[in-house]
Amino acid sequence: MALESVDLGQVSGVEAQAPVWDHYLQGDPARLNSDFGEFLKRTAIRLDVRTDEQVAHEALNHRDPMIREQSLFQYVDRGLPGAVDLLTEAVKTDSVREVRWNALWALEKIGGPRALKALQSFVNDDDADVGEWARLFASELTTGLPAFDSRSWKQDPDRTFDETILLNIDVDVYVRLDDTGRHWGKISLAPQGLARSYGQAHACPNSATRDHQLVISKNLAGLHDDGTPHVENFLFRGVTNHASAGRGSFFFESRGLRPIFLSGQADNDTLGHRNEMVSAKRSGEWTTDPLMEIKGKPAIRYVRGAVQTWGYINFETMRGSSLEEILFPGNSILGTLDTPTGPMANAYITGTFKGKLVDWDGDGKIDVNSLDIYSTHEAEVDTNQDNIADEPGVQFCTRTNWMNS
The missing domain is CATH 1.25.10.10 (Leucine-rich Repeat Variant)
Incomplete structure (x- = not known):
């Protein structure tokens, strides 16, 4: 079950085909083919x-x-x-x-x-x-x-975030196989595969600020030998449309300083790194439950949306490997196009996400904010969850001391 060991010589004659435009009623290609x-x-x-x-x-x-x-x-x-x-x-x-x-x-x-x-x-x-x-x-x-x-629910008012929603994310990762732009490979990642290699993402809203600010916290298990999670947090800001009762349509953006490891693996500094401002966008819709009220507002019970971003995959180290061998913690990192390391970004990641409140401890009550989130309100790393940053302004795990190098 090894990944394709791609021989570009065998596919060099295959041209990327433009979509067949078989009917004039399809509409404007500027919209349909973009x-x-x-x-x-x-x-x-x-x-x-x-x-x-x-x-x-x-x-x-x-x-x-x-x-x-x-x-x-x-x-x-x-x-x-x-x-x-x-x-x-x-x-x-x-x-x-x-x-x-x-x-x-x-x-x-x-x-x-x-x-x-x-x-x-x-x-x-x-x-x-x-x-x-x-x-x-x-x-x-x-x-x-x-x-x-209509299950009952429980919420801890003393935790940093009013809600902690685990996100199930299903994506296709399209990897640029050479510099011609003609040859791309596809790896489909189901939610657990994505969580194991990139980290498990959580949406963390607070009732007072959720319309314009949101933290996405990503915990990656199995990367550190001592068992502590690798943490990457993203502070998103944006707008929410409330035209439909009980729902909010949102568009949010994030931009934060983090290292781009040239090895293509999180916290692996063997080939060095560059500190870059990495950006991300997310859009979608959340649905509230009027029976769950937190600080005078109905809780977000469910969220769905689309995700697209760029990453860096060291594909040469993956040739001939099995899924188990490539889907290990930290093996590929998020990136961006508009930085000096932009040319390294060789993986286009696109897909959808869904998340809802879940009963995590099996007591029959929905847990609104019980998940451990290592972030402050401003997305700074907070390993003891007291809403005080380990290092002010730092949103990415500092195990490699990247911020001081």
């Missing part, structure tokens, strides 16, 4: 070269839940027949709740009557959050809006 990700989707080479049979087998049987989930999303991405049945079996049998609810998300991505029926069959699942995800996805397919259950 999605960079869609162009790459049509022309990129799939770097996961497992057979369809391998993908199906590992979706249900691999020992690593991350690989099982990767395989489920890979099966759907290939458009293979029987995807609804495979995903339904995974939801029924997998032992890991994250795999189960992300398999439900994959069913929503397929859509159609059979997928909807499968989703509806899990609404009363023994795991209340799996059941709520099923209800939510089924409602989105039929109405465009989420639906929730």
Whole structure:
């Protein structure tokens, strides 16, 4: 199940094909043909070269839940027949709740009557959050809006953030394979695969400021030998539109100082680094629950949206490697185009995210802000969670002492 060891000599005659314009009623190509990700989707080479049979087998049987989930999303991405049945079996049998609810998300991505029926069959699942995800996805397919259950909830008023929402993020990573711009490879990352390599992201709103300011905190497990998490925080600022009752449509931007490690691995300074102002954008919509009130405002129960950014992948170190061998903590970093290290940015990352409040401790009550978030209100690293920065102004883990070098 190694990634494609790409021989550019074999594909040098393959030209990136312009989209076929087969009907004048499609509309203005300035709008319809300006999605960079869609162009790459049509022309990129799939770097996961497992057979369809391998993908199906590992979706249900691999020992690593991350690989099982990767395989489920890979099966759907290939458009293979029987995807609804495979995903339904995974939801029924997998032992890991994250795999189960992300398999439900994959069913929503397929859509159609059979997928909807499968989703509806899990609404009363023994795991209340799996059941709520099923209800939510089924409602989105039929109405465009989420639906929730009526469980009770609890919130700690003394924590830094009023809410901590784990984000499930599904992306395609398009890797530039040479300097010609003609050859690109595609790696599809399901939520757990992305979390393992880039870090698990959390949306952290506070009721008083959420319309114009938000922290996205990213914790990466397994990078430090002592077991402490690697932390990367992003302070987003933007605008929220409240034209629809109970929902907020948002567009936020972030820009912060962080190191670009030339090794292509987080905290790996063997090849040196450059300190750059890295930017990011996020847009989407959140839905509030009037039955959950925090500081005079209804809590955000659910958020969904789109993500696109750039990164740096040291692809030469990945050739011939398995998914397990490349999806390890820190193996690839976020980057940006508008800095001196911009030419190193060789990975275009595009996808969608969804997150909702979850009962994390199994007591039957939804946990509104129980997740550990190592950030101040201003996105500074805060390892003891007291809302006092370890080092004022620093949003990225300082293990390598990058900020003083």
